[in-house]
Amino acid sequence: MKTKIERLDSIAEEITDYLSPLTIKEVRQSMKGKLFLSSFLLGIVACLIPSIYFASTNNQVQGKDAFFIFSVILFSGVGVVFPFMAFASLHEDRLNSTYELMGITKLNSHQLVWGKWQSSMVQVSLFISSVMPFLTYSYFMKGISFISILAIVIIAFVFAQAANLFGILAGSLSHLKKNRMILYLLFVFVGVGFLCVAGGIGLAHEASRGSINQFLDHFWKLKEIFWITLFIVSMTIAFEWFLFELAAGQLAPVTSNRSSRCRYALTLVYILFIAFAWVMLDYLTARALGRSYGYSSSLWLARSFSAMFAFVFVFVFTLSLFILGETDELSPLQHKKYLNSSGFLSRIWKTLYMSGRSSGYLFLLSMLVLFQFLFLITDLNIFDQWAKRESILFYFFNAVFFISFIYLINNLSIVKKLTAPFRRIATIVILVLFVAGPLMFFWFDNPTGKSFNVFNPICFTEYGRDKKLRHYYSLVNAIAAVLLCIRCIFHIIRAKREIQTIRKFDAGERGASQ
Amino acid sequence: MGDLIVVDNLTRMFGSFTAIKDVSFSFDSGSIFGFIGPNGAGKTTTMRILSTLDIATTGDAFINGYSVIDEPDKVRSMIGFMPDYYGAPKNMTIKDYLDFFARAYLLKGEKRRKSVEYVIDFMDMKKIQDKHVVTLSKGMKQRLCLGRALIHDPKILILDEPAAGLDPRARIELRELLKILAERGKAILISSHILTELSELCDSCAIIEQGKILSHGNVNEIQESLQLNNKSLPVISLSLLEPNEDILIHLNEIPFVEQVEEITKGKKFKLKVNGNKNQIPQILKNLIDSGYLVMEFKLEGQNLEDLFLNITKGEVQ
CATH class of the missing domain: 3.40.50.300 (P-loop containing nucleotide triphosphate hydrolases)
Structure with a gap:
């Protein structure tokens, strides 16, 4: 006869059958490990010390100060500690071959990343719940609103999702032990960890000044709130999916196509962006009673479009960096699938989503051209900030340029040889030297007198007018285009030869059997 | 099939x-x-x-x-x-480790538990199933x-x-x-x-x-x-119950024996036989008929180590 506890235990055991095996493993390991316990306790102790201080000097103004300090602790945990734990866990699994052994079970790479991410989010949830009483305490100290606290907790949770995915992505990239610290230092001091903590602290500072309340008051009154919220939520999910696919692609077995799903994610981002642009235009055109220039009064919208361009640009740039690591040599399985595909459209589709650098750049450039075309037919350049300037085509000039540059770097054998172990990092350095360098030069030689912002297409338009920069851009684009064409022609010839060989072989076999 | x-x-x-x-x-x-x-x-x-x-x-x-x-x-x-x-893996017991892989192979509920128990029993690890893998x-x-x-x-x-x-x-x-x-x-x-x-x-x-x-x-x-390809002669190891100084001369007089190597004086020998395998028993018969107390008479075959050394050249890529 089972006791109540035993029955409860067996029910809990049954429930775990429906969870990811990796989540169970990771949670079990972290709960038994010292790293989670020590960071958890450290978080509590770090919150306790200022709490005791604030309790001893009871003052109404101190509510917002306490809130700010607790928020700093919260964002440090979710931005640095837990992503590091996710990173270290995956890295260790790869070093001790546990990952390799998992790879030949029935778990696929997506389930592995999903499990890792779930388990790190369980740990983050526990950490947030340990800081929550202190945040609530700051509310009771007065000076900070409940909405501000709630907003910061939600933001911390969303930040944690992305930061943990970045941690897993960094772990999936680190094949060697010596790369571990380099990757993590880059992650913390240059990358997401820093952005997450700095962004979180900035938001907490704004929240302690009551800015979040003011922003939300203004936000709820906006008539476009539904579409904005929908866009933010969908782009956040798309971005997380994109990171997820990148990490899963790195961990996928050698026999599989590691690229297609990352490219599907990017295609989704394009579709979302264009759909949102169309919806917003329709909505605003209706508001402006058919007068297209009427909606240009909405300055925040023009700004948000600039920010959105930057967002899409980050997607494209990230994917192009990952394409660097791909090889044009397909696995036998992928090769067979490609050669067995029939029909012109099917072959084009498979080429765009097939693994490999050439197909990758072809995909990115095709998408950018398509993107431009769709924007042209939406006539988006009627925003007053942009209307006086040249066509929207010009805004994409910078994105095409960056991709062309990365493609060129990848095709220069001397660069490949010199940078083989850290090609992605080296690419970023080369980009800074050869792209940011000339841009900085034009910044100092700035004819417009406006501030410089790499992600702002308007800014690029201004600089693009400068002939020297345009020539520089055009040269890089032209060389990349020629290289890409040569590679494509080479691939087509090789594929045709292979198909002919297979046909001859098939005919020979059939002849023999007949 | x-x-x-x-x-x-x-x-x-x-x-x-x-x-x-x-x-x-x-x-x-x-x-x-x-x-x-x-x-x-x-x-x-x-x-x-x-x-x-x-x-x-x-x-x-x-x-x-x-x-x-x-x-x-x-x-x-x-x-x-x-x-x-x-x-x-750190912070994992033997049972947790096996349970994880059972889950990874999508074994559920009772089937998973039985698989883990079976493997623990088969591997004779029941007593140490809660021990950490790293230890x-x-x-x-x-x-x-x-x-x-x-x-x-x-x-x-x-x-x-x-x-x-x-x-x-x-x-x-x-x-x-x-x-x-x-x-x-x-x-x-x-x-x-x-x-x-x-x-x-x-x-x-x-x-x-x-x-x-x-x-x-x-x-x-x-x-x-x-052995068919091998040009070297079959080798027999021979041991007597007691040392006998005359046996060395006797062995050299046996027709099929090509070479005699004395391992222990008058007691243990290695004989290289010049002929096919059918002639080997006749050597044993000869020794017994001559009154020698034979303790061991064994044809030395090539084990896997000998095969490996014979076939490979010790080259690495």
Whole structure:
């Protein structure tokens, strides 16, 4: 006869059958490990010390100060500690071959990343719940609103999702032990960890000044709130999916196509962006009673479009960096699938989503051209900030340029040889030297007198007018285009030869059997 | 019906370096197949391709009829792989470790619990099931890794150097476990440097060097074919009950004895026989008829170590 506890235990055991095996493993390991316990306790102790201080000097103004300090602790945990734990866990699994052994079970790479991410989010949830009483305490100290606290907790949770995915992505990239610290230092001091903590602290500072309340008051009154919220939520999910696919692609077995799903994610981002642009235009055109220039009064919208361009640009740039690591040599399985595909459209589709650098750049450039075309037919350049300037085509000039540059770097054998172990990092350095360098030069030689912002297409338009920069851009684009064409022609010839060989072989076999 | 494992002209190139070239062999369920070769010969590369962890440049391998290239997912559910190196995960007990892999093979509820219990029992780890994996000895870790490979009851076990670094007792225990598994119908592909053990264990084997299979088939068949090709004379070891100083002259007078080597004065000898195997019993008859008290009279055969040394040249890539 089972006791109540035993029955409860067996029910809990049954429930775990429906969870990811990796989540169970990771949670079990972290709960038994010292790293989670020590960071958890450290978080509590770090919150306790200022709490005791604030309790001893009871003052109404101190509510917002306490809130700010607790928020700093919260964002440090979710931005640095837990992503590091996710990173270290995956890295260790790869070093001790546990990952390799998992790879030949029935778990696929997506389930592995999903499990890792779930388990790190369980740990983050526990950490947030340990800081929550202190945040609530700051509310009771007065000076900070409940909405501000709630907003910061939600933001911390969303930040944690992305930061943990970045941690897993960094772990999936680190094949060697010596790369571990380099990757993590880059992650913390240059990358997401820093952005997450700095962004979180900035938001907490704004929240302690009551800015979040003011922003939300203004936000709820906006008539476009539904579409904005929908866009933010969908782009956040798309971005997380994109990171997820990148990490899963790195961990996928050698026999599989590691690229297609990352490219599907990017295609989704394009579709979302264009759909949102169309919806917003329709909505605003209706508001402006058919007068297209009427909606240009909405300055925040023009700004948000600039920010959105930057967002899409980050997607494209990230994917192009990952394409660097791909090889044009397909696995036998992928090769067979490609050669067995029939029909012109099917072959084009498979080429765009097939693994490999050439197909990758072809995909990115095709998408950018398509993107431009769709924007042209939406006539988006009627925003007053942009209307006086040249066509929207010009805004994409910078994105095409960056991709062309990365493609060129990848095709220069001397660069490949010199940078083989850290090609992605080296690419970023080369980009800074050869792209940011000339841009900085034009910044100092700035004819417009406006501030410089790499992600702002308007800014690029201004600089693009400068002939020297345009020539520089055009040269890089032209060389990349020629290289890409040569590679494509080479691939087509090789594929045709292979198909002919297979046909001859098939005919020979059939002849023999007949 | 064909063999359970068929390796068909596998070639794996890493750039211009050829790790394995046209490797072919096959074996069936219930048998233990030894994969022998010096370091860097291509054993691990072949095993990794069979385990779907790597891809072949050309050629294919079939597990129960499924191609490792075209249907890797189906192949994975049929194999249990034990790599030559694996680290122990931290903060995990033996039971948790096996439970995780059982879940990873999508075993649920009672089936999962029974699989874990079965493997723990079979591996004789019941008493230490709550011990952390990192604290286990090398022998126990190897045992656990074998248990992990068995958790989903695969038809085929691919074991890369499972006895490396084990003490004699652990080696004997591992050997016994493998024998039991083969008796239960598992096909086992095993690579090892400890050739004396493989010769006792394997039904058939392949000898690989510089990525090429030099010889493969039944161990006895390889031995016989080598002895046929071998120009050296058969050797007999002879021991008497008591030392006898006259025997040396007597042995040299026997017609088929080509050369006599005295190991212990008047007691132990090695005889090189010039003739076929049928003449060997006549030497024994001659000795007994002459009144010598023979304690041991044995034809020295070539063991797997001798075969390996005869076939391979000791070259590395």
